[in-house]
Amino acid sequence: MTIGVRRPIVKDMPNYGGSLDRVFQALADGTRRAMVERLIRGPVSVSELARPLEMSLPAVMQHIQVLEACGLVRSEKIGRVRTCRIEPDVLRTAEDWLAGQRTSWERRLDRLGDYLLDDPGTPEEGSL
Amino acid sequence: MTIGVRRPIVKDMPNYGGSLDRVFQALADGTRRAMVERLIRGPVSVSELARPLEMSLPAVMQHIQVLEACGLVRSEKIGRVRTCRIEPDVLRTAEDWLAGQRTSWERRLDRLGDYLLDDPGTPEEGSL
DNA sequence: TCATTGGTTAAGGAAGTACTTGACTATAGG
DNA sequence: CCTATAGTCAAGTACTTCCTTAACCAATGA
Structure with missing residues (x-):
């Protein structure tokens, strides 16, 4: 164990x-x-x-x-x-990691949305 | 695996x-x-x-x-x-479980606080 | 005091996990 | 066609995990 x-x-x-x-x-x-x-x-x-x-x-x-x-x-x-x-603090540690991933994901989606809306340039996928 | x-x-x-x-x-x-x-x-x-x-x-x-x-x-x-x-949905599932525990904990603390402040009765620990 | 309750220790076993190497398949590009 | 790239399959191994049983110890409480 x-x-x-x-x-x-x-x-x-x-x-x-x-x-x-x-x-x-x-x-x-x-x-x-x-x-x-x-x-x-x-x-x-x-x-x-x-x-x-x-x-x-x-x-x-x-x-x-x-x-x-x-x-x-x-x-x-x-x-x-x-x-x-x-x-409860340790429980929080795990929750924080998860929340961090979620917010990264959400920020990425926002950037992606902005890009699709107003910039006809060609940045790479990886830079988003 | x-x-x-x-x-x-x-x-x-x-x-x-x-x-x-x-x-x-x-x-x-x-x-x-x-x-x-x-x-x-x-x-x-x-x-x-x-x-x-x-x-x-x-x-x-x-x-x-x-x-x-x-x-x-x-x-x-x-x-x-x-x-x-x-x-990301599955990530959320885990986060939700964690968040649920945290809010249960916080609500319990609130009840405990109320009890200590204004009720000199004798409810049991388990009921809190 | 002595049985009961509450917990602890140790040993062992079945199944699961996290790798490895070696062989192999299927594209892509020259 | 032919080689390099990208991924896959199979088998084997060391270690970990989850649980068991069989003792065992230490506080209660009648």
Whole structure:
């Protein structure tokens, strides 16, 4: 269940410590998304988190570990119960990346629209 | 490189055909995110996509297949060159899920604030 | 005190992921 | 026609992921 670190993907370009890798990877599992949805409504214990899920407790623990490893969740043990709470900032990181792509896309569409409307010159596709 | 379909995660609850699984899984890889970032700027051929990446062409093809399998990218072959373009709607699907979580979180915080400010009654944590 | 509840650890296995190399097909251009 | 370019297919491999079972420990609470 560990998530490894890989070498840089694109030549001469940092990859933000692969944190987006870990966050998206964490969210790529329906069980973990269900946990996030539950945690968004408020902190809960491990067994509370586990109750609606059709799997063993250790499996649930491993999912929690993945969520904690990417900073999406924090937990604290008091007595014998471990209470998990969500860390919304990390969720935001992922949302920001997505939003960034969308706005780039939208700006590109705008430029493309302007070009089609009022300039009969011949700039290349790649420059748009 | 195939992405399988699993059984329902939470009892008696549909999982939207696992499409979020596939999208987040696709985005969990830095190479594929780099491809998305490139594609957002405009359609490109496979080898164009491959150029900045330090891996073999077949590897690049496999990443493209993952992106196509979740609907994030479409491609069309004309002559001997395959041109890939992004499908922004699917990107939006992921963004929407994230945004939904954030707004749930924010609404919960509001309710919590109201409660702390003006009601000395005793509603339970879970009801907030 | 002693069973129960809540959680944890360790080990193992089936399936999935991210590459590789090598061989191969199909255009495009001279 | 012939070579280079662009892409594809198949197989193999190292590693990761998701889950299991079988112990096990540590706080409750009767």
